[in-house]
Amino acid sequence: MQHQQVANRVDIVKERLSFLVQYLRNPKEVGALLPSGSSLANIMTREIMPANGPVLELGPGTGSFTRAILARGIKPQDLTMVETNAEFCSLLQRDFPDARVHCMNAAEISKRNLFGGRKVGAVVSGVPFLLLQPAEAKAILKSVFEVMHPDAALYQVTYGFTAPFPREVLRALDLTATHAGRTLRNAPPASCYRLKRRSASSARH
DSSP states (O other): OHHHHHHHHHHHHHHHHHHHHHHHHOHHHHOOSSOOOHHHHHHHHTTOOGGGOSEEEESOTTTHHHHHHHHTTOOGGGEEEEESOHHHHHHHHHHOTTSEEEESOGGGGGGSOOSTTOOEEEEEEOOOGGGSOHHHHHHHHHHHHHSEEEEEEEEEEESSSSOSSOHHHHHHHTEEEEEEEEESSSSSOEEEEEEEEHHHHHHTO
16 A cells, blocks of 8 residues: 555656646646646536546646546546647557547647547536637637537636636637636646536526
8 A cells, every 4th residue: 555655646746747847848838837636627527427428628738637537437438638749648648548639739629520420528628728819719619619519518727717718709609608616725726617608508597
């Protein structure tokens, strides 16, 4: 047991060092100094159930949210990860060999048949939207929502106190963002926002 605890601590240190190195190389692409903690991962994935498969994860980094998604009962073969950082892609392919890892821009998702014609039931996103230009954010969200089920939600992490999406982009794509939780037990403290189609939300009321 003690050896396992030591091994786990070593893995955590390696993960944090890898994340920090990639951040220093490209801060806009990575978006954070450290990988997300378990408290934030729990908030980001607590509404996800096995029935939501297939699940899409954007910007998984070193896999903090990935582990939480799988712990919710999502089958590895029902999890698709899209990451732009080549180093992270290699780590993800090594650590999650049964899941699908695509090293590509999320704006290209709707142009590729990644899900065999199935609609995505949930999206977990670590994309640093606050660092993107509105046109970049719009291209990504438009592409992602085209492959999602009409009632599906995108769960977005942010280190700010408001939704990290430009208002004009939300209006243009008919999307609405609601606060889904916040934790102080993360470095830095972070929030989760739930993004859905406005028409789908309105239809329920």
